[in-house]
Amino acid sequence: MTGLSAGDLERLKTIAARIRRKSLVLIFNRGSGHPGGSLSCADILAVLYGGYMYVDPARPDMRGRDHFVLCKGHASMALYAALSEAGFLPDDITSLPPDHQYLQGHPDRWKTPGVEMSTGSLGQGLSVALGMALAARLDGCGGRVFALLGDGELDEGQVWEAAMAAANYRVDNLVAIVDRNGLQIMGRTGEVMETEPLSAKWSAFGWNVVEVDGNDPGAVWEALDLARSVTGRPSVLLAKTVKGKGVSFMEGRPEWHAKAISASELERALAELESREKGGGCE
Amino acid sequence: MTKTAAPRDIVGKTLIELGREYPELVVLDADVGSSTRSAEFAAAFPSRFFQMGIAEANMAGVAAGLAASGKIPVMVGFAVFVTAKAFEQVRQSVAWANLNVKIIGSHAGLTVGLDGASHQAVEDVAIMRSLPNMCVLDPADAAETESAIRAAVVHRGPVYVRVGRLKSPVIYETPPRLTPGKAVVLREGKDATIIACGIMVARALEAASLLDGDGISVGVVDMASVKPLDGDCVVDCAGRTGAIVTAENASIVGGLGSAVAEVLAEKVPVPMERIGIPDVFGTSSDPERLMERYGMTAEHVRSAVTRVMARKRAQRGRDNG
Incomplete structure (x- = not known):
């Protein structure tokens, strides 16, 4: 059972809804971005930055802190929204001009406070996360590393090089989370490039596999606890999500992978999200 | 030996x-x-x-x-x-x-x-x-x-x-001081300068000795720091000798020769020649024979100096005519 109280859960759901709202406004403001994959991972980010990770915006370099790598760098606006919820970025982030240096199209570790790694080119983040996990182990200071990957990103061979190496080094302070929304630019992941059976693949590579509903913050929190309890090997959360989650006309539609949002679309989307922000979570 | x-x-x-x-x-x-x-x-x-x-x-x-x-x-x-x-x-x-x-x-x-x-x-x-x-x-x-x-x-x-x-x-008996962005002038010369890096520095020095015998005074620069390049040193050599040869164990496309050419073209356009792998992939052979094949021996460097000096003389002849 999750150690989360009903109040904690409501708080995470509210953070997720706020991440969704801020992501969409940021994307609307700049006239480009990736709404689908930002919405699908909002609940995962809400859990990580809403209390699961040991991070502190007042002491961003503190020893023993946890690390996060957004391997799917195109969900940058969702990351900035989460960092804004966590206090690394201003709460009124959506009022920044769209070309503000904090709001890079893909995350840049030198330009945005709280961003741990520059990403955007897919496939590279898990290797970097592994390096961070090895460094934390050398330092013996207990930091854990969370890497959020897209499921389309699993087409990249480097992901599997990193998966092999992480198991080889038995890093149990590394958690990969696959935002398994099932869609990529050209359609369903299985149609573009078959990556199933995913669970068997990660298991065969030596990972502890946890399957979870990635749009349920309570379930994600519990899955992360489950991952933490396994020692001697890395863990992966195969987090089943809905692309465009929370906005009915974006859900499950690949065309919302990368697309500008019109003013009327934003209005409709925010109206849907507002009811959830107040009412708690997506159903 | x-x-x-x-x-x-x-x-x-x-x-x-x-x-x-x-x-x-x-x-x-x-x-x-x-x-x-x-x-x-x-x-x-x-x-x-x-x-x-x-x-x-x-x-x-x-x-x-x-x-x-x-x-x-x-x-x-x-x-x-x-x-x-x-x-x-x-x-x-x-x-x-x-x-x-x-x-x-x-x-x-x-x-x-x-x-x-x-x-x-x-x-x-x-x-x-x-x-x-x-x-x-x-x-x-x-x-x-x-x-x-x-x-x-x-x-x-x-x-x-x-x-x-x-x-x-062996060029240095003990490890020399190497600072990114700083060249090491190994030899001063009046007539031309060879700017080299890597294993071509030894060949540049050998070429300079051969040219001594021809009565030609050639400077040699060890440009181990290809980037950042010591542009001041390149400008200085070009100003003093008016002729530059580069020598590197890499493609002349984009390597040291290109870096030096960029500085010369913008600041001191003097005649230059590039010695290096001439925009080809290599082939299997003994490295010394490969150097011979791709024109990268001390003798080739010497010829390049002779060519670049001829161009310098021709240019000055035109300027004075």
């Missing part, structure tokens, strides 16, 4: 020394540690050595992650694979992320010889030089290779160090 030493044989010893001085230094290998000599570091510091298998792309990313967490990772591999195979990883995770990763590329240029074109890095200098934030060092001999690895570790930010495989003539 000229004294020789293989630059790669200095790598292990130097890494061990630096490992003692810098507790945060770690080394990564892609299953070539016995050839690159990084295995010597593994024996000395087993917990700070990471065998990444034959997977350079992942190695570059892991190095970036280690650097992001405060380590000084040195990834050592064959020049062609740590630069070209892992190029986009080095581009995003190392150079753009501006992380403190050191890349040592062994078996650079034609020195790998018989293994042939697949293993001969001809373009590594050009592609590493094209990356913002990246420093590129191509040291002249074993002692300067030690200086280059030390300079790389001291420098904050990504550095690529090229290392030759073969025994090559």
Whole structure:
């Protein structure tokens, strides 16, 4: 059972809804971005930055802190929204001009406070996360590393090089989370490039596999606890999500992978999200 | 008999020394540690050595992650694979992320010889030089290779160090001072200047001796720091001698020759000639024979000096006529 109280859960759901709202406004403001994959991972980010990770915006370099790598760098606006919820970025982030240096199209570790790694080119983040996990182990200071990957990103061979190496080094302070929304630019992941059976693949590579509903913050929190309890090997959360989650006309539609949002679309989307922000979570 | 030493044989010893001085230094290998000599570091510091298998792309990313967490990772591999195979990883995770990763590329240029074109890095200098934030060092001999690895570790930010495989003539008895962006003038001259890097520095010095016999006074510059380039030194040499020859164990497209040409064209357009791998992939042969085949011997450097001086005279004749 999750150690989360009903109040904690409501708080995470509210953070997720706020991440969704801020992501969409940021994307609307700049006239480009990736709404689908930002919405699908909002609940995962809400859990990580809403209390699961040991991070502190007042002491961003503190020893023993946890690390996060957004391997799917195109969900940058969702990351900035989460960092804004966590206090690394201003709460009124959506009022920044769209070309503000904090709001890079893909995350840049030198330009945005709280961003741990520059990403955007897919496939590279898990290797970097592994390096961070090895460094934390050398330092013996207990930091854990969370890497959020897209499921389309699993087409990249480097992901599997990193998966092999992480198991080889038995890093149990590394958690990969696959935002398994099932869609990529050209359609369903299985149609573009078959990556199933995913669970068997990660298991065969030596990972502890946890399957979870990635749009349920309570379930994600519990899955992360489950991952933490396994020692001697890395863990992966195969987090089943809905692309465009929370906005009915974006859900499950690949065309919302990368697309500008019109003013009327934003209005409709925010109206849907507002009811959830107040009412708690997506159903 | 000229004294020789293989630059790669200095790598292990130097890494061990630096490992003692810098507790945060770690080394990564892609299953070539016995050839690159990084295995010597593994024996000395087993917990700070990471065998990444034959997977350079992942190695570059892991190095970036280690650097992001405060380590000084040195990834050592064959020049062609740590630069070209892992190029986009080095581009995003190392150079753009501006992380403190050191890349040592062994078996650079034609020195790998018989293994042939697949293993001969001809373009590594050009592609590493094209990356913002990246420093590129191509040291002249074993002692300067030690200086280059030390300079790389001291420098904050990504550095690529090229290392030759073969025994090559000793130019420096002890490791010289090597600072990124600073050239070393080995010989002054009046008539022309040879600007060289890597194993071509020895050939440049040999050519200068041959030209002494012809009554021609030639300066020789060791431009181990290909990037940042010592542009002031290039301008100074061009101003004083009015004729420049570059010599490198890499493609003349994008390498030292190109870097020097960029400075000359913008600041002091004097006649110049480039010696190096002439925009071709290599082939399997003994390295010395490859140097002969691609026009990279001391004799070829000497001819290039003669040609560039003829152009200088012709130009001055026109200017005065």
